[in-house]
Amino acid sequence: MPLDAVYGGAALFVPELRARLRGIEHADSLVVDPHKWMFAPFDCGALLYREPHLARAVHTQDASYLDAIHGADGADHDTDWNPSDYAYHLTRRPRGLPLWFSLAVHGTDGLHLLREPELTVVLIRRTGWRPEDYYAWSKRLLASGLAFVTPSVWEGETVARLAFLHPGITEETVRTIIASLADGPGHGPRTPERP
Structure with missing residues (x-):
């Protein structure tokens, strides 16, 4: 079952709030909009799959000009990970990169709960x-x-x-x-x- 957590799903990044989302782990896919709580760019979205290989089978685009990113150089196609295989990206700008960078630099420890939140x-x-x-x-x-x-x-x-x-x-x-x-x-x- 797909789960729409575009608003409240960002609470997953805050350990004190995870219990409020109990049961979310049963979703087949989950979408979160980090721009709502995490001040990421407006068009940044995060899509998580329980079984990524199923999404890859649907979203991977094959063309000779894409061989460079699909392991045509002899790399094992089943072990390479490419974000363009999980949604239709290609020439679109990397909207999730600012979120990834923020989490890579600060981790979730950079998020501080200043006041007990509720959905707003x-x-x-x-x-x-x-x-x-x-x-x-x-x-x-x-x-x-x-x-x-x-x-x-x-x-x-x-x-x-x-x-x-x-x-x-x-x-x-x-x-x-x-x-x-x-x-x-x-x-x-x-x-x-x-x-």
Whole structure:
């Protein structure tokens, strides 16, 4: 079974959090987006296979011009490891290299738990809103430069999905985002009054 752990899977790198992902070891494949918790480049993804040879059989691309990377020089093709055999890379840039380099240099010991985390996704329903209201609101927040907050669907209902990823987000910014929900989809964000 494939497992989508794009958001929370980065917790595997933190020993204190691994227990929260109990059972993940039974997945046939696992995808993680390191840019969400580990500040890797935005398009960096990590795909792990239980049985890599199955993925290699599907993804390996054969052509004479690729012989240099597929062991045509007499090397044992079954023991050579080439990342291009496990996904369609070829001329695409090595998106995972910054993550690999960071882990190679710092290891997971370079990750320090400063505060007991929970997943930082919050879903909010705005009473009376239709899906197009959420999308209009999201578009106005993005255009204002305040935040990129996308609508999502939860149990068939369109809702606001706030994912707090940047460590520098302030309470004031969160208040402004929430206040913009109260204003309605046709209004830009405003500065909320402090309690």
